[in-house]
Structures are given as C-alpha cells and as structure tokens.
Amino acid sequence: MRTNNHLRLFVFLIFLTYSVCSFSQLPCYDNYKIDKAALQKAKEFESQNNINNSIQSSSFVIRVYFHILNCSDGTLPGVTAAQLTTEFDTLVAAYRANNICFINAGYDNIYNTKLDSNFTVGTDNSSLFDSYRVPDCINIFYMLKIKGGNSACTNCGFGGVTLGIPNTFCLVAKSNVGVAQTVAHEVGHCMGLLHTFDFSNGYEDINGSNSSTAGDQITDTQADPFGYNSQSCYNTSSNGCTYAGSCKDPNGASNFSPPYTNLMAYWWNGKNGVTCYSALVLTGGQYTRVNSFLSTNSDLINCESPSYVTESGINISSGYLMASAINTLTTSGTVDISGSAIALLGGSTVTLEPGFDAYAYDGGSTLIRLSQCSGTPNFAIAEKLKPVAVANTSNILIAYPNPTSSAVNIAFTLAHNESKLSLKVYDGNMKAVKEISLQDRLKGRNTINVDLSKFSSGIYAVIIQGTDMLMKVMVVVQK
Numbered sequence: 157m158r159t160n161n162h163l164r165l166f167v168f169l170i171f172l173t174y175s176v177c178s179f180s181q182l183p184c185y186d187n188y189k190i191d192k193a194a195l196q197k198a199k200e201f202e203s204q205n206n207i208n209n210s211i212q213s214s215s216f217v218i219r220v221y222f223h224i225l226n227c228s229d230g231t232l233p234g235v236t237a238a239q240l241t242t243e244f245d246t247l248v249a250a251y252r253a254n255n256i257c258f259i260n261a262g263y264d265n266i267y268n269t270k271l272d273s274n275f276t277v278g279t280d281n282s283s284l285f286d287s288y289r290v291p292d293c294i295n296i297f298y299m300l301k302i303k304g305g306n307s308a309c310t311n312c313g314f315g316g317v318t319l320g321i322p323n324t325f326c327l328v329a330k331s332n333v334g335v336a337q338t339v340a341h342e343v344g345h346c347m348g349l350l351h352t353f354d355f356s357n358g359y360e361d362i363n364g365s366n367s368s369t370a371g372d373q374i375t376d377t378q379a380d381p382f383g384y385n386s387q388s389c390y391n392t393s394s395n396g397c398t399y400a401g402s403c404k405d406p407n408g409a410s411n412f413s414p415p416y417t418n419l420m421a422y423w424w425n426g427k428n429g430v431t432c433y434s435a436l437v438l439t440g441g442q443y444t445r446v447n448s449f450l451s452t453n454s455d456l457i458n459c460e461s462p463s464y465v466t467e468s469g470i471n472i473s474s475g476y477l478m479a480s481a482i483n484t485l486t487t488s489g490t491v492d493i494s495g496s497a498i499a500l501l502g503g504s505t506v507t508l509e510p511g512f513d514a515y516a517y518d519g520g521s522t523l524i525r526l527s528q529c530s531g532t533p534n535f536a537i538a539e540k541l542k543p544v545a546v547a548n549t550s551n552i553l554i555a556y557p558n559p560t561s562s563a564v565n566i567a568f569t570l571a572h573n574e575s576k577l578s579l580k581v582y583d584g585n586m587k588a589v590k591e592i593s594l595q596d597r598l599k600g601r602n603t604i605n606v607d608l609s610k611f612s613s614g615i616y617a618v619i620i621q622g623t624d625m626l627m628k629v630m631v632v633v634q635k
C-alpha cells in the first residue's frame with residue numbers, strides 16, 4: 157500500500173511538472189538591465205566610424221572561463237566537462253563570421269547548493285557570484301536551475317540569464333546545454349545585444365522608421381511581434397512557431413515578418429517543447445553592435461587579447477594570470493607560476509623561453525592554449541633542449557624526442573637507489589592523465605619509455621617523484 161501511494165504521488169508529480177512546463181503559454185525571458193550610457197557609447201562609435209550593418213574586418217579574441225556549479229556535496233552539476241567543449245564550439249561558430257573569436261581559458265568546479273539550484277533572479281544578489289568570477293574573462297556559469305521571473309520561470313526556470321547589458325558574466329541552466337545556442341545568446345547579451353523583441357525603449361515600427369532607437373535599436377533586424385506576447389492581440393500558430401496575431405505597431409501597421417531564426421529572438425522555442433528553428437543567426441547590424449561594444453566598453457576590453465603579448469618578470473603562487481594574444485604570446489626571462497595560481501597562456505602561437513616554469517599544487521593550474529581563431533596554431537618551447545630540474549638540482553631529467561607524436565624517452569639520474577618512484581603525466585589543466593609506478597631503480601642514469609600516442613596535441617608535464625626528490629620536464633605532443 158505504501159509503495160503504491162508513493163508511486164501514485166510520483167506519477168502525479170511528474171504530470172504536474174510536465175503540464176506546467178510544457179503547456180504554459182507564458183514566455184519566460186531574461187529580464188536584463190541595460191547600461192544606457194554604454195549603449196550610447198557603442199552607437200556613437202558606429203556613427204563616428206561610419207560603420208553600419210556590415211561584417212567588420214577587425215579581429216577580436218576574447219577569453220571565456222567556464223564554471224560548473226555543483227551542489228555542496230558534489231552532486232547535480234550544471235554541465236559536464238565534456239559538454240563544455242561543444243558549448244565552446246557553439247560560441248565560436250556563432251561569431252566567427254565577424255572575426256570575433258574566443259579562447260577557452262579553462263573551467264573550474266564550484267560546490268555551492270544555493271547557486272547551483274536555488275539562485276533566484278531579481279531576489280538574490282548577483283554579487284553571490286563575485287568571488288568565483290575569474291578576472292579579465294567573460295565568465296559563464298552552468299547551473300542546475302535558475303529561478304525567478306514570472307510564473308513560467310518560477311515553475312520551470314530560466315534557460316539562461318545575463319543580468320546586465322553589457323556584462324562579463326552570464327548564467328546558463330542545465331536544461332539549455334546544447335539547446336538553441338543558448339550560450340551564444342547569453343554571450344551576445346554580454347557583448348551588448350538586446351532581444352529582437354525588446355521594447356524597453358518603445359516598440360519598433362514594421363517599416364523600420366524608428367529602428368535605431370526602438371526595439372533592439374539595431375536597424376537591420378525586423379520588428380518582432382513577440383514583444384506583444386502579454387497582450388490579447390498576440391497569437392501564434394498551434395505549434396508556436398509562427399506569428400498569427402493582430403497586434404499593431406506604433407504606426408498602426410500589423411504586417412509583421414518576425415525574425416524567426418535570429419539568435420536574439422525566442423521563436424526557436426515553440427509550444428509543447430517543439431524546437432521551431434535551429435541554426436540561429438545574427439545580422440550584420442548585430443555584429444556591428446557587438447564590434448562597437450568590444451571597442452568601447454572597458455570591462456569587455458579587459459577580456460580581449462592584444463595582437464602580440466610578452467610576459468616577463470612573473471613569479472606567482474596564487475591568484476590569476478590570464479594572458480592571451482591574437483597572434484603570438486612569448487615568455488621572456490622569469491615566468492614562474494606555481495602553487496594555487498591559475499594561469500592561461502594563449503595565442504595562435506605560444507613560445508615558452510628559458511625561465512618559464514609552471515608547477516601547480518593547492519589546486520592551481522597553468523593552461524597553455526592555442527587558439528583556433530586564425531592561421532595555423534603553433535607552439536614552441538625554447539626550453540625543450542634544456543633539462544628542467546626542480547627541488548633537487550642534482551637530479552637531471554631529460555625528455556627526447558621532444559616534441560613527439562607517439563612516445564617519449566625520459567632519462568633521469570638518481571643520487572641513490574630508490575625502491576619506489578612514481579612517474580605522472582599531467583595535461584594542460586594539470587590533471588594527471590597517466591601514472592606509472594617504477595620499482596627498484598638504481599643510483600645513476602635511468603631511462604624509461606612513456607607511450608603518449610593516445611594523447612592529443614598539447615603541452616604535458618612529466619613529473620617523477622621519489623622519497624626526497626621531485627623532477628619535472630615539459631613534453632610537447634604534436635600530431
């Protein structure tokens with residue numbers, strides 16, 4: 157009997173959830189706050205530079221950092237690490253046509269039940285995210301659920317939210333991972349784009365006469381009747397995919413041709429879970445607006461990469477170093493990253509000169525990332541010919557061939573016999589990807605062949621640890 161009652165309750169709850177979320181006619185859209193001064197600055201940039209609704213020739217490479225929210229006990233992650241790869245690719249694909257590219261600065265896990273499943277937009281202070289935000293990057297938080305808004309949102313949650321336009325952080329719900337390019341939509345808000353149906357500055361005329369100041373304030377996106385969705389004149393086809401209402405624009409016209417496939421519209425999302433449109437797009441005017449925000453907003457500019465970067469005189473064991481170049485990033489002299497420091501060194505070409513050293517502990521990491529934005533990615537370690545020894549300089553560790561496509565020989569010298577040594581290979585996230593236990597090694601020179609054939613291109617650290625010594629060498633895998 158007890159089991160049966162539970163079963164009935166369970167079925168009822170499923171039905172309740174399904175009926176509320178799937179048959180709701182109310183749209184649930186993110187209610188952002190627009191920085192009007194920043195928008196004005198971007199518009200002035202457009203008029204001063206005489207750019208209008210066109211693909212821009214200037215290039216941008218913007219750092220993005222991902223956060224996986226989990227409950228405090230480690231359960232219910234907002235996204236998996238594997239899914240982040242496709243999320244990043246989705247973002248890159250959405251803006252690539254306009255020479256706007258992104259570099260993946262890495263990800264972390266956050267264990268906070270409140271933020272993972274109980275953050276309520278409009279009620280909770282967004283500063284709850286502040287301590288997790290990585291500087292000089294657009295931060296994208298993936299969480300189980302985002303609460304708030306009208307009843308549709310309260311019952312089912314937002315798919316994604318950007319709290320202010322422009323911004324350097326946004327939220328994406330687990331429900332929208334891999335759905336409707338949501339990550340690219342939210343980052344669009346971060347980079348200055350309003351919804352096509354925005355009416356905070358007035359409804360847009362169908363004939364476009366007020367399109368630079370009303371609606372989304374971009375002239376080449378059509379007036380979107382979705383903005384009238386709370387009014388009685390508003391209606392759609394039975395699947396929700398096309399507009400079928402009689403709403404009138406400020407001129408009294410009603411012959412809307414909605415921007416159905418626009419990334420910043422909501423038409424992709426039909427009734428009863430129907431996906432109406434995929435391969436969502438941006439217009440030349442929207443690309444121009446993004447370009448103008450990237451050129452004028454200091455918070456966004458801080459997330460962008462210069463053409464060439466040289467890092468030198470760095471010795472950090474905590475905090476962040478987020479450095480990337482559109483073309484080449486080079487280190488010069490001492491660049492020492494250790495401890496809990498989180499670092500990114502990125503570019504089309506990354507060259508690490510002698511004096512570069514990275515050794516993470518206490519949760520730190522050094523990520524060397526080659527952007528795929530333009531040209532052929534390339535990396536070089538000038539240090540590759542020089543053995544790197546750490547902790548005990550009497551121990552010498554050499555890797556050859558280096559770079560390698562398959563296996564590497566690790567040669568090392570021991571000061572005394574070692575009954576047990578561990579050899580670990582770490583990837584660019586300083587995650588151990590291979591471990592070999594070495595027994596009864598004798599004093600003097602030792603060589604071991606390590607198979608790296610299954611590893612993708614990148615820079616790996618090989619670390620050998622014994623009772624009183626630790627040695628490290630960087631190995632480049634090049635496929």
Ligand SMILES: [Zn+2]
Binds near residue numbers: 186341345
């Ligand atoms: Zn939105």
